[in-house]
Amino acid sequence: MTEQKIGWSALLSGSNGIRSLALAGGVALHAINVYIATTILPSVVAEIGGLDYYAWNTTLFIVASIIGSVLSANLLAVSGPRGAYVVAAGLFGLGTFICALAPSMPILLLGRFVQGLGGGLLFALAYAMIRLVFPQALWPRAMAVVSGMWGVATLAGPAIGGTFAELGSWRMAFWAVLPTTGLFAALAFAILPGRSPDTDEKPGLAVPQLALLILAVFVVSLGSVNPKLVWNIAGIAAALFLVAILVLIEGRAETRLLPRGAFRLSSPLCMLFVTISVLAIAVTVSEMFIPLFLQVLHAQTPLIAGYLSVLMSVGWTMGSIMSSSNQGRRAEKAVRLAPVVALSGMILLALLMPGGSQGEWLVLGPLSAAFILVGAGVGISWPHLLTRILQAAPPGEQDLASASITTVQLFATALGSALAGMVVNLAGLTDPGGHAGTQNAAFWLFAVFAIAPLIGVFSAARALGKDERR
Structure with a gap:
């Protein structure tokens, strides 16, 4: 395939253009909601309370998204692309409806969970469809398009959330999403095929591993809302124990949660997963609290704070699109440089x-x-990390690798958000609270989580080094 044929026109025109629209629309719906919720959350807790559970809005949303991502392959096999996208959009719309009516934080958290289930399906289905409907030469650009939807979300999400927050009507931000969800479901039904050409039977479901993964996130989250350090440490220790059990079960299971080699430190696949995990954590923990920090510490309105916080996703989107055409050594240099750049920003x-x-x-x-x-x-x-994961997956496990990208990314962000809640609470966000408590929380949040991209510096180098020796 010539360079001209693998350019952007090959992805965005003709039948590929229609497919790209469907994939991009699902991810955009999920991403816009993320920024709406992040922007309005200070206003939400001001009205219905629940500051101690601030981080749980992200944690529960992402835990549910993990469940959705793991179920995506089964849903795709049973319902086909058209049915899978309609079911995912329906769940997302139901969760949004619950959030809009929520009278208290527990009900809001329920709505966020249902939203996350639908959003996780939409997110994971996009990666699965990239491998199914596009030639391998277009995968990096298709990955960049998926990432680019987060850039679109940075414009729409804070605008919707910030505007309604400033008008004192944060519930309308959720109501505004519902018509778009319905339109997307209709679009997916109209343009996607009824059946997937190479998904003939329902894959197995790794129930024990999935349960352990979710339980690990919850025990950290439960520890994070307790003001006593001993319970925070106990939550982390319990989560590590559960992950260790997961690794043991995964090594012997016939039905796997991740491709073979994902937990073997000597495997390039493991190092690739480590790298995407730590980079995702760096962004998630930052974006989650930036609107709050900007409003309390830097006198910004909800709208301006929301827009400033999404500059992180603007950088992500611009970086993905500009780097997606890199190949060979240039792609390797981008992977090696990325954690260094993220580390400098965290410092x-x-x-x-x-x-x-x-x-x-x-x-x-x-x-x-x-x-x-x-x-x-x-x-x-x-784009290069995700493409390498699909390429590095053992033969016959490409479908599993597609779903595992979302599973690992979401698990990392869920764990990161729970740990972030723990760090800021221990640092004084709620006690003593106020300006002084928020200042202390801001310093320790970014100082502690600068460790994430620092780990990425080494894991990226090991993944590339091992790739070169294979």
Whole structure:
């Protein structure tokens, strides 16, 4: 296939263009909701309470998304692309409806869980469909399109959430999503095929491993809301124990949660999964609390705080699209450079965010640059990391690899969000709270989680080194 045939026109025109529209639409729906919820959450807790469970809105959403991602292959086999996308959109719409009516934090968390289940299906189905409907030469660009939808979400999500938050009607932000969900379901039904050409039988479901994975996230989350350090440590220890059991079961199971080699440290596949995990954690924990930090420490309105926080995703999107055409050594350099760039952004945030300001651009400008650095550090490597995972999967496990990308990414972000809640609560976000508590929480959040991209520096180098020796 010539370079011209594998360019952007090959992906975005003709039948490929229609398929790209369907994949992009599902991811955009999921991503826009993420930014709406992030932007309005300070207003939500101000009305219905639940500051101690601030991080749980993200944790439960992502836990449910993990379940959806694991079920995606089964749903695709049973219902086909058309039916799978309609079911996913229906669940997403139901969760949004519950959130819009929620009178208390527990009900809101229920809605976020149902939303996450539908969103996880939409997210994972996009990766599965990339492998099914596009030639391998187009995979990096298709991955970049999926990432690019987070850039679209950075425009729409904060605009919807921030506008309604400033009007004192955060519920309308959820109501506004419902018509779009219905339109997407109709579009998917109209343009997607009824059956998948190479999915003839329902794959097995790794129920024990999935249960252990979810339980690990929950025990960390339960520990994170307790003010006593001993319970926080107990939650982390219990989660590590559960993951260890998962690894043992996975090594002997016929039905696997991840492809063979995913838990073997000597495997390139393992190092690739480690790299996407730590990079995803760096972005997730930052974006989750940035709107709150900007409003309390830097005197920003919900709308402006929302837009500034999504600069991280703008950096991710720009990095993905600009880097997606890299091949060979240039792609390897992008993977090696990415964690270094993200690490520099995290260090800047630890130094600059706690200082506080009245919104002067001499302060907000460097902060904005730090947001972009963290996002770009992930984006420039993302299409190549995901493509390498599909290529490195053992023969016959490509479907599993497609679903596992979302599973691992979401598990990492769920665990990261739970740990982030633990860090900020221990650092004083709720006790003593206020300006001083938020300052302390901001410093320790970014300082602690700078470790994530630092790990990525080494895991990326090992993954590439092992790839070269294979």
